[in-house]
Amino acid sequence: MRRLRIISVALLVCIGLVGCGSGEDHKFPNRISPDIGPDGTKTLRKGNGAEPQTLDPAQASGVPAANVLYDMYEGLVTYSRTGDVIPGVAKSWDVSDDGKTYIFHLRHDARWSNGKPVTAQDFVFSLRRAVAPATASPYADIHSPIVNASAITSGKKDPSTLGVTAIDAHTLKIQLHDRTPFFLQTLAHPSSYPVYPPAVKQWGNQFTQPAHAVSDGAYVLKSWQVNNKIVLTRNRYYRDNKDTKIDRVVYSPIGDSNSELSRYQSGALDFTYSAPSSKLEAIHKHIPKQMHAVPGLGLYYFGFNVTRPPFKDNPKLRMALSMALDRRIIVQKILRGGQPPGFSYIPGDMHGYDSVTYPWTNWPDKKREAMARKLYHEAGYSKDHPLKVKLLYPSSESNKQIAIVASAMWRRVLGADVIPWNQEWKVYLSTVHRHIDTTLFFAGWIGDYQDPNTFLSILNSHSGNNEPGWDNAEYDRLQSASEHMPNGPQRTAVMHKAEALILKQNPVVPLWFVTNHHLIKPYVKGFVGNPLDVYLTRYLNIVPAGQKGGGS
Template structure:
């Protein structure tokens, strides 16, 4: 790939090379730092932000998100909702095509939604489809997938019937698990239908190359309905787990977009290239999960609360992370629009009072200097899980005398371990909401949810959460959500720590960037214009 390169730097020696990947023939490549290697690119089995970043380019659902994370048409050019809010009728674009030129039909969505909830698919996100009629029974293997409330009266009409009105249903359709997959490819290739040469996709891009732990490259889908308005020809995703390595590659001109910023480098970056730095508070939370299935945390609420109260969240966010992350004392961040979270009443206590209460609870839970808590903290490679863990371990030792051992696992192994829930005690948890509604957080702690890695099981919580998910927006729904959140905080299966914030670096020649609290970025919306530069940014052409 021939590139137009530029020198970068300033008087203090802060390197920032501007090197957009534009070939001699005008072909443009966008290069992302993507944190870690996705476990799979099957939309119905994938889990985690790195996979979702790639899937948004490869596939397109009925609806997608636009500016300010609002719902806009995707494959469906329009839709209507019945008066009783139970029937959604979507009209599909007549020019929607798969990357092999075949039409995208309503029957493709019928097949794919059935596949997404089928027990044989074993999707971690099957529960996101619970609002659809019979979905829960299918997930529980009580009914066959063919009974799902979806139908295709004709090739361009899809009808979805819900079991109860669900105010956030449209938003769930932006999740990758609602995307269509190409049935002939799935049936021919099985699990390898996602691989180059096998993959057939309907998004703005299609699979080009995949070198595990090195790079995923996608290229423009010439049959995409809006291909004429797509400027980026190729997108490369690099699984760089170490934030310092990612920053070095960005500074050297090898990345156009860095997904993370090392805390220690934040001040320098804000000083030298402020226009390339974006701190975006998300609809997401960083928390520590406590395994409620067995000792030491099962049936020991005082111990769980002691660990939570012993953490000095202000020190973690202000002194360690240093990225302006808001501290968190609730299960839902205040970035969710239209909802005021329930919070711990001790959040504003003086440090000495909070720590004293933590020590008292710890002793009442049966632990002391002579009999300290001994447990393991599990975290994935890359990201801030290690940073949080090491700080939390030190605080627990200082305040309580607890003896916590950090354990690291590669991302895919970590997800599997956390999902199975047998070998975990304390584990890193980060959850970016799938849609802008409190239920995206409440649903993952339902006792029946596949993503409930804590094993939390509370009939009172489940009832409030489930009722709220089918109650129209208003005071009654808010009261139910507050009851669910208050129950969760009282039982303390998680330790909320901060509101998750994306710290991104984007080169000035990447145009049309808009922050997304959901983290929903589509490469088709960007362009690379080598002559662009940001005011005040270090570097030049």
């Protein structure tokens, strides 16, 4: 999804561990209590960050919604345990020699949760809906490789002209403008999932409600108590239901990682969304085998609203704020979770891509800070005439601490007056999207597929995820060109130029790259960490101590 998530960072003052229940160590309670009913029904209880805005695949935004949708739906392709793209509803596909035409052969046993067959026409309906202006999908641009998709989204053409055709009930043709090396990966994205046409036509936006929900994945929506829990149950018509081991999934929205840890220690959760960095040392000491640290495909950053003053047309000011931050202090002293500092925009070594870094990455602190002050003054600011802005962040104690630390660094180095302010998750997303009430904001991006374009594309001026509102014609040209080039040195060179332009103009300030931390009870089997941080419940199992078994 739009993979922005509420993060877990260390508190500046380390507080004591608080736990519930009974466990192996009175200093670190850790109840081992799998939820298995008298009839053998297995329930997986997962922490899930913030409350999802929606469970409409075309409109959903954020990791919490994505986690639920991965279990509810299946696209033409899906993810393996290791995060690789594998056949989903499509059992196979053919690609033309020029890379512009894909023919997908759908499984005859693919079924909706009401028992109806999943057809090629369902995908035609769903993809047309995903790019239609009326849907206002934040991910419409991910479909831009498909013929006429961009023209449809901009209102220039009718959705019926999209380059997607049902040849017959089980054969789907998708035509692209040009060769796109990462196209198959985009089809695993939730915005490419099929929705059940009769439900959408009958219920409109209410088709996502439990009473109307119909899905084609391993699970179906049973209930949704806002700010309490989302419950999924097995889709008995799912093509691989016989190999699915877990019967129910309960997603709990817990925005604060310390509260989530307490729930985990009490035995109320089996799998956490994150782990508080201030407690990592204690976790590694007491339950090291339950901690899973996985290098992720994500970046946290500060974004500038470049559509309005003071950051509009002021790259020197943006660079000054970037250079004034000590990223190594943030990751080593505050985060303490093994996160790499962000001196590039794209994570390093992504399928062989060597990221471009700031030229001042290894400068001594005094030299870096002196240059930051010089640029700050050249931008028209000083300690007597300081920059005064507010820094927006999604509500949580941990996010607040990052905002406070950054504000303190800017005040010390530049004399800037940056005031942190917060909004609840849903309100925050709406505020950042509008580009009206923000000047500076804290955000993150988790890659949707394993290609540099998943990061480069969001800063294209036509992207629905371009939160800074950056509009640079040269960047658009480079990024768009790289989308359609075959993998190789020429494509890499073009992407390097695009990334270098980001680091020169600084519409965003990279802070650090993601290392995901999950606590998982020892009776949960089948977990395999992957860079996309995507874990389908159908691959997992619950096996109490003393019983034999594993992942599905």
